[in-house]
Structure formats: structure tokens, C-alpha cells
Amino acid sequence: xxxxxxxxxxxxxxxxxxxxxxxxxxxxxxxxxxxxxxxxxxxxxxxxxxxxxxxxxxxxxxxxxxxxxxxxxxxxxxxxxxxxxxxxxxxxxxxxxxxxxxxxxxxxxxxxxxxxxxxxxxxxxxxxxxxxxxxxxxxxxxxxxxxxxxxxxxxxxxxxxxxxxxxxxxxxxxxxxxxxxxxxxxxxxxxxxxxxxxxxxxxxxxxxxxxxxxxxxxxxxxxxxxxxxxxxxxxxxxxxxxxxxxxxxxxxxxxxxxxxxxxxxxxxxxxxxxxxxxxxxxxxxxxxxxxxxxxxxxxxxxxxxxxxxxxxxxxxxxxxxxxxxx
Amino acid sequence: xxxxxxxxxxxxxxxxxxxxxxxxxxxxxxxxxxxxxxxxxxxxxxxxxxxxxxxxxxxxxxxxxxxxxxxxxxxxxxxxxxxxxxxxxxxxxxxxxxxxxxxxxxxxxxxxxxxxxxxxxxxxxxxxxxxxxxxxxxxxxxxxxxxxxxxxxxxxxxxxxxxxxxxxxxxxxxxxxxxxxxxxxxxxxxxxxxxxxxxxxxxxxxxxxxxxxxxxxxxxxxxxxxxxxxxxxxxxxxxxxxxxxxxxxxxxxxxxxxxxxxxxxxxx
Amino acid sequence: xxxxxxxxxxxxxxxxxxxxxxxxxxxxxxxxxxxxxxxxxxxxxxxxxxxxxxxxxxxxxxxxxxxxxxxxxxxxxxxxxxxxxxxxxxxxxxxxxxxxxxxxxxxxxxxxxxxxxxxxxxxxxxxxxxxxxxxxxxxxxxxxxxxxxxxxxxxxxxxxxxxxxxxxxxxxxxxxxxxxxxxxxxxxxxxxxxxxxxxxxxxxxxxxxxxxxxxxxxxxxxxxxxxxxxxxxxxxxxxxxxxxxxxxxxxxxxxxxxxxxxxxxx
Numbered sequence: 001x002x003x004x005x006x007x008x009x010x011x012x013x014x015x016x017x018x019x020x021x022x023x024x025x026x027x028x029x030x031x032x033x034x035x036x037x038x039x040x041x042x043x044x045x046x047x048x049x050x051x052x053x054x055x056x057x058x059x060x061x062x063x064x065x066x067x068x069x070x071x072x073x074x075x076x077x078x079x080x081x082x083x084x085x086x087x088x089x090x091x092x093x094x095x096x097x098x099x100x101x102x103x104x105x106x107x108x109x110x111x112x113x114x115x116x117x118x119x120x121x122x123x124x125x126x127x128x129x130x131x132x133x134x135x136x137x138x139x140x141x142x143x144x145x146x147x148x149x150x151x152x153x154x155x156x157x158x159x160x161x162x163x164x165x166x167x168x169x170x171x172x173x174x175x176x177x178x179x180x181x182x183x184x185x186x187x188x189x190x191x192x193x194x195x196x197x198x199x200x201x202x203x204x205x206x207x208x209x210x211x212x213x214x215x216x217x218x219x220x221x222x223x224x225x226x227x228x229x230x231x232x233x234x235x236x237x238x239x240x241x242x243x244x245x246x247x248x249x250x251x252x253x254x255x256x257x258x259x260x261x262x263x264x265x266x267x268x269x270x271x272x273x274x275x276x277x278x279x280x281x282x283x284x285x286x287x288x289x290x291x292x293x294x295x296x297x298x299x300x301x302x303x304x305x306x307x308x309x310x311x312x313x314x315x316x317x318x319x320x321x322x323x324x325x326x
Numbered sequence: 327x328x329x330x331x332x333x334x335x336x337x338x339x340x341x342x343x344x345x346x347x348x349x350x351x352x353x354x355x356x357x358x359x360x361x362x363x364x365x366x367x368x369x370x371x372x373x374x375x376x377x378x379x380x381x382x383x384x385x386x387x388x389x390x391x392x393x394x395x396x397x398x399x400x401x402x403x404x405x406x407x408x409x410x411x412x413x414x415x416x417x418x419x420x421x422x423x424x425x426x427x428x429x430x431x432x433x434x435x436x437x438x439x440x441x442x443x444x445x446x447x448x449x450x451x452x453x454x455x456x457x458x459x460x461x462x463x464x465x466x467x468x469x470x471x472x473x474x475x476x477x478x479x480x481x482x483x484x485x486x487x488x489x490x491x492x493x494x495x496x497x498x499x500x501x502x503x504x505x506x507x508x509x510x511x512x513x514x515x516x517x518x519x520x521x522x523x524x525x526x527x528x529x530x531x532x533x534x535x536x537x538x539x540x541x542x543x544x545x546x547x548x549x550x551x552x553x554x555x556x557x558x559x560x561x562x563x564x565x566x567x568x569x570x571x572x573x574x575x576x577x578x579x580x581x582x583x584x585x586x587x588x589x590x591x592x593x594x
Numbered sequence: 595x596x597x598x599x600x601x602x603x604x605x606x607x608x609x610x611x612x613x614x615x616x617x618x619x620x621x622x623x624x625x626x627x628x629x630x631x632x633x634x635x636x637x638x639x640x641x642x643x644x645x646x647x648x649x650x651x652x653x654x655x656x657x658x659x660x661x662x663x664x665x666x667x668x669x670x671x672x673x674x675x676x677x678x679x680x681x682x683x684x685x686x687x688x689x690x691x692x693x694x695x696x697x698x699x700x701x702x703x704x705x706x707x708x709x710x711x712x713x714x715x716x717x718x719x720x721x722x723x724x725x726x727x728x729x730x731x732x733x734x735x736x737x738x739x740x741x742x743x744x745x746x747x748x749x750x751x752x753x754x755x756x757x758x759x760x761x762x763x764x765x766x767x768x769x770x771x772x773x774x775x776x777x778x779x780x781x782x783x784x785x786x787x788x789x790x791x792x793x794x795x796x797x798x799x800x801x802x803x804x805x806x807x808x809x810x811x812x813x814x815x816x817x818x819x820x821x822x823x824x825x826x827x828x829x830x831x832x833x834x835x836x837x838x839x840x841x842x843x844x845x846x847x848x849x850x851x852x853x854x855x856x857x858x859x860x
Contacts, residue, residue, distance in 0.1 A: 065855070095686075102609070105609055113602065117601070117691055355770035356770075366777055374787060377791050378646065381637045505619035505620045513626045526633065
């Protein structure tokens with residue numbers, strides 16, 4: 001049985017707009033417009049989309065804090081809104097902007113309190129806490145009141161808190177937002193290890209595409225309430241034609257553009273001695289280009305850049321190449 | 327403050343009034359609420375007379391006059407500088423730094439920016455009951471007594487305002503002092519509502535004379551009622567409120583200045 | 595499950611313990627008002643015949659000082675934490691925990707009250723005992739009854755504060771209800787003057803028909819032993835009824851508020 005199953009999931013919002021002095025016009029906006037989703041146990045799923053695309057709304061419906069306007073949703077076999085308390089024991093949630101810790105208690109006491117709230121056996125709790133302390137380096141601020149923690153420290157605390165009861169699914173809504181680089185990497189490393197273990201399903205919404213690259217084997221792009229892409233990162237690149245780039249440093253600028261029979265390659269950037277080529281993997285390899293170059297010029301240095309996900313997604317958001325699947 | 331400062335003050339207050347009027351329902355509730363506070367204050371005084379004929383040697387009408395004098399003074403002060411106790415919030419959150427940077431006096435900004443028009447309700451109510459109390463107590467309608475009725479609440483308001491500001495200033499040194507400030511401001515109101523004859527010597531010396539609350543209502547009421555002071559004070563004390571107010575205002579201004587200087591030098 | 599709520603109560607106890615300075619400042623204010631109120635009420639008794647509406651001077655002194663102590667223990671002043679969380683939407687985090695939000699907060703508040711009874715209650719009473727002649731209970735049972743009474747009062751006060759905050763689910767801000775609560779709980783609760791200064795019928799009506807006297811007046815009347823043991827137990831019964839009624843109302847309002855949050859998106 002899948003841990004998450006939705007069919008035709010919808011959520012409408014009524015927006016009241018002022019139309020003149022006293023009157024108001026109401027408009028119904030579909031924040032989530034028919035989402036079919038199936039997630040198996042142990043998957044690591046990234047959920048991205050422009051602002052207002054419906055990411056957080058979907059997450060709220062999956063966790064039971066927002067009721068759907070239409071469609072069906074099952075999480076861990078339960079109906080989120082109706083069986084919220086039962087579901088709460090089996091999922092962990094980290095909402096980047098909101099805290100589940102007790103503001104004026106030391107972090108350690110929040111953890112202890114959560115053990116009682118969720119009814120976690122002492123041994124299990126101690127084991128998970130020890131693991132988190134090690135992996136997220138909590139010891140330095142374990143006794144500090146939560147309100148005095150920096151955002152990075154607090155987020156590490158939230159992550160720990162969400163996992164102490166051993167949930168089957170971990171939902172994260174923008175967990176790395178506003179964090180400094182070091183904290184981001186710590187959080188990513190922690191989640192990657194967790195995901196690799198295979199017991200916990202991880203569903204992550206984010207704006208930070210580096211999170212996706214590091215963590216998510218499966219990527220769902222949502223736009224205007226609909227799924228626009230559902231597959232792996234490589235599939236995304238392939239589908240939207242994102243290309244690897246070959247950067248070469250020459251001893252002297254090229255006299256003429258590079259041509260050769262059977263060699264189709266586009267120079268996307270030429271700054272004197274440095275030329276950047278975009279490689280269409282289907283028709284030419286980096287090796288082909290390098291071989292041809294060495295025939296006509298003296299090569300000083302080369303490097304290959306993987307396709308830029310920011311690039312792809314930006315194009316997705318703005319131009320939407322290709323028909324969106326329904 | 328200077329004319330430029332006053333103009334700025336006026337504009338800030340006007341903007342505040344416009345902004346708050348938008349929340350009409352909340353505003354109405356606040357207005358009713360603030361009037362109700364005044365009603366309850368007075369009702370609490372009146373209830374006592376249900377069980378006794380006199381308090382501290384004074385009858386209902388006389389005590390009512392004192393209570394209403396104190397009430398109007400407090401309402402005026404609350405309207406003018408009531409929000410200065412928010413200083414604590416500003417200091418703690420660091421917002422005060424933004425205030426210090428602007429070319430206006432700190433106190434001006436604090437009182438103008440958070441001015442609460444709803445408190446006018448309590449002032450209007452207070453004036454109405456004061457008129458009622460004065461007529462019920464049989465205050466003679468002479469130019470002198472009318473002048474006294476006009477000047478006393480204003481002087482009293484200055485005294486209360488001074489206490490408001492001075493106690494709020496302590497937030498510069500001790501953030502949690504807000505609670506104690508309430509004891510002196512609302513406590514002061516409570517104190518001034520009754521004839522000071524009911525208080526023990528220490529309490530009297532501290533609140534009535536040292537802080538000056540006796541000049542908010544008690545002595546002026548004696549003058550208005552043309553009564554001799556059971557404590558043996560001279561009759562001219564009833565006309566001393568303006569002088570007392572000036573002293574309190576001066577003291578408060580000094581405390582304020584010291585507080586701001588302290589904040590500036592320590593950077594909080 | 596019970597262990598969860600006990601843990602939450604202990605957490606409430608410890609959280610409150612961190613606010614030491616605020617508690618100290620509050621005790622000073624309580625003391626100022628204690629002196630003022632005693633002076634006023636003693637003037638009443640002096641002008642009367644040593645006993646007014648069933649209160650003599652020692653009883654009134656205890657009424658005033660224990661009353662000041664109760665203010666901080668049952669917590670009359672309603673902090674708007676919950677209302678703020680409702681407004682910002684942070685309240686959804688409460689929904690993601692497998693415990694009932696009302697019981698969760700009640701547990702925390704009881705923990706707080708437990709700590710407050712050592713500080714906010716004992717403080718003013720100690721000051722009062724130092725300067726005034728307080729009435730000490732003549733019956734040992736009174737101590738137990740008073741303890742129960744304070745517990746009931748805390749629950750009723752919690753319920754009212756909860757409702758004041760929960761208004762934020764439907765209103766722009768909880769200020770209106772907060773103002774109403776502050777006014778009514780003081781005036782009709784016995785904080786400004788003993789309710790028995792009012793006509794008997796009025797006082798009885800207030801006690802039975804409103805929750806406010808259950809918060810201040812009744813516990814104090816139990817403490818000063820107004821009447822017989824049967825009378826004290828009767829007062830406790832009134833408080834218990836109000837505690838049950840208010841909690842039921844809280845749970846109903848919570849369910850409605852949750853539904854609004856979940857269905858309309860807050």
C-alpha cells in the first residue's frame with residue numbers, strides 16, 4: 001500500500017476583491033487543481049513550484065490541517081482531516097516558518113516533553129535523540145531556550161523534534177529557508193542519510209533547488225495547482241533539453257567558429273580565450289568537441305558543467321515548454 | 327517642543343486617527359470599553375456607600391466629587407501619554423533605535439505614534455459625571471469655583487502624566503518594571519478617588535504629598551465644597567494643584583532625560 | 595495519555611518559573627494595591643459598626659491580601675498568546691500534535707498556577723501578614739477546601755481566558771473580548787469590593803449566573819470562613835459547576851474554531 005495516495009485533489013479559495021466603494025466581488029481560485037499523486041514507502045520526493053503554485057496547500061491537505069475541496073486523499077491509509085490525531089502520531093512535520101517547539105523552554109526540555117506527548121518509549125526516544133545530537137551537532141545549544149536560538153539552530157531542533165517519535169513520513173515545508181550555508185548543508189546531510197536508510201518517506205517542498213539536487217530522486221513540479229512534471233531530475237533535464245556545457249580555455253582566441261563534418265555544437269559564450277559550448281548529448285559528446293578543438297587550437301584547460309537546474313526550472317516557470325501533463 | 331515639533335506632532339496624531347478609524351468595529355468596542363472602565367471605577371466607589379453613610383468623614387456627594395475629579399484627570403493623562411508604557415516594548419525589541427534616529431523628540435514620537443483616540447470616550451464621560459457630581463455636591467456656581475473645576479483636572483492630568491512618564495522611564499534600566507508602573511499609575515488613581523483621611527500616615531506621606539496625588543482631587547474638592555480639612559491643612563492648598571503639577575512635570579522630565587541619556591550611552 | 599498531560603503541566607510550571615523578575619515586580623504592585631484596598635475597606639468598616647455585610651476587619655484584611663495573591667495565581671489578566679498564534683496561523687502546529695489542544699493548554703496553565711501559588715500567592719499574603727492582622731482559618735478543613743477552591747477558580751479563569759483568545763478565530767483581534775473580560779472579572783468577580791456589599795439578591799444572582807465570582811469572591815469567602823462548612827462546600831459546588839460548564843464551552847468553541855481553520859484555511 002502506498003503511504004500517500006491522492007486522486008483529483010482540489011482546494012479552492014474564495015477571494016474577495018474590492019470592486020468600488022462598498023461592494024466586494026468574490027472569485028473562486030483553485031489553489032490546487034486536481035492532483036493525482038502516489039508515493040511509496042521510503043521515497044524521497046521533492047515538490048517545487050513558483051510562489052502560489054499550491055505547494056504548501058497540498059502539504060497542508062496531506063497533513064490534515066486543511067480540508068480538500070474535492071478529490072480523495074489517503075496518508076498512511078488514513079483520511080488526514082477526519083483522522084488527524086491518529087495520523088499525527090505517524091507523521092513528522094517541519095514547517096519552515098512555524099515552530100512546534102516550546103518557545104521559552106530549553107531545547108532539551110521540548111524534546112523530553114514531546115516524548116510524553118507522543119508516548120514514545122524511553123529507549124527509542126533516547127536512541128533517536130542521540131543520533132540526532134550527533135548528526136546535527138545539537139550539544140552546543142541543547143540547554144538554550146528556543147527563543148534564543150538562531151534560525152539554523154532552531155531548524156536543527158525542529159528536525160529532531162519531528163523525528164523523535166519515529167514517524168513513517170516526514171513532511172518538510174521549506175526547511176532550509178533563511179538558513180546560512182553551513183546549516184543548510186547540515187540539514188541536507190542529515191536528511192540524505194535518513195532517506196538512504198529507507199524507512200522514512202520524505203516529502204519536501206522547497207525553493208532551494210540545491211536541496212532537490214542533493215536529496216530528491218523524485219521531483220514533482222507544480223504550477224497553478226497542477227502537476228507539470230513528475231519524474232527524476234535527469235528526466236527533467238532530458239525533457240526540457242537542458243544541456244551540459246563544455247568550457248575550454250585556449251592559448252589564443254579562435255580565428256573562426258569551430259566547424260567539422262558531423263559536428264553540431266553551439267558556442268553559447270566566447271570571451272576571447274574562453275569558450276563555452278552547449279552540448280546536446282544526443283548528437284555530440286564532449287570528447288568529439290575536444291578532439292576537433294585540438295586539431296585547430298592549443299587547449300590549455302577544459303571543464304564540463306552539469307545542466308543547471310535553476311535554468312530548467314526558471315524556463316519551466318516562465319515559458320512552460322512542452323505540454324503540461326494532466 | 328517648538329512649533330515645527332508641534333506641527334509634526336499634529337500630523338502624526340492625525341494619521342494615527344485616520345488609521346485607527348478604519349477599524350471601526352474594534353474602535354467602537356474600544357470606545358465602549360474605555361467608558362465602561364470609567365463607569366466601573368465610579369460604581370466601585372458608590373457601592374461602598376450602600377453599606378456605610380460616610381467614608382473618612384466625608385459623605386457620598388463629597389467623595390463622588392473627588393472620584394470624578396480624579397477620573398477626568400486620569401482619563402486626560404491616559405489620552406495624552408497613556409501609551410508611553412509601550413516604551414518597554416520598544417526597548418526590548420530594539421525599535422527604540424529607529425525612534426532615536428528621527429529628528430523628533432523621543433517622547434513626542436512615543437506618545438503621538440501610539441495615540442489612542444478611543445480614550446476620548448473616557449474623557450467625555452469623565453467630564454459629564456464631573457459636572458453631575460459638582461452639581462449634586464452643591465458646589466457654588468461662582469467664577470472662582472468654575473475656574474477651579476476647569477484647572478484642577480488639567481493640573482491633575484499633568485500630575486498623572488508625569489507619573490506615567492516617570493514610571494515608564496524605569497524601563498530604560500529595568501525592563502520588567504512595567505508591572506510596578508501600573509501600581510503607581512492605576513494605584514494613584516485609586517488613591518486619589520478617596521479622601522486621604524482614610525489612609526495611614528506612611529501611605530499618605532508617600533502618595534498624597536511626595537508624589538502629589540492629594541492635589542489631584544482631595545484639596546481642590548475641599549476648596550470647591552468650602553470645607554475645612556480634617557487634617558488641618560490650610561485652605562490655599564486647594565489652589566495649589568497647578569504648582570504641584572509643575573513640580574511633578576519637572577521631575578518627570580528630568581527622569582526622562584536621564585533615562586534617554588542612559589539608553590544612548592549604554593546602547594541598551 | 596495522562597502522562598502526556600502531566601508532563602505538559604510540569605512544563606507549564608517550569609516555564610513560569612523562568613519569569614522571576616516579572617513575578618517580583620507583580621508582587622510589588624499587588625502589595626501597593628493591597629495597602630490601598632485595605633485602607634479603603636477599613637474605612638468602610640470603621641464608619642460602619644465593625645462588621646459590614648458579614649466582614650469584620652481581619653476578614654477584610656484577608657480578603658484584600660489573599661485577593662491580591664489570587665490575581666496572579668488564577669491569572670485574571672488574559673495574555674493573548676493564543677489569539678496571536680491564531681492570527682498568524684501558527685496555531686496549526688497545535689493541530690499536528692496528537693493531544694487535545696484544550697486539555698494541553700489547561701495542563702500547562704495548571705502547572706503555571708501551581709508555581710504561582712508559591713510566589714504570586716504567598717508573596718502578597720506574606721506582606722499583608724507583616725503589616726496587618728489577617729484572619730487565620732479556625733477550621734483545619736478550610737485549608738483543604740480553599741485549596742480545592744483555588745483549583746476550581748483557576749480552571750474557570752483558564753476557560754474564560756481561553757474563550758477570550760479563541761474569539762480571534764472570528765474577530766479581527768481579541769481586544770474587545772479582552773476588555774470585556776478584564777472589566778467584568780474584576781467588577782463582578784469581587785476584586786473591587788466584596789460582592790456582598792451589593793443587595794443580597796444581586797450578589798446571589800451574580801454568583802450563580804456568572805462565572806466571575808467563582809474566580810475571586812468564592813475562594814476568598816471560603817478562606818475567610820463565611821458561614822459554616824456546609825456553606826463553604828456549597829460555594830465549591832457552584833465553582834465546580836462553572837468549571838465543568840466553561841470547559842465544555844471551551845471544547846465546543848475549539849471544535850468550531852478548528853473547523854473554521856481547516857475548512858476555510860483560517
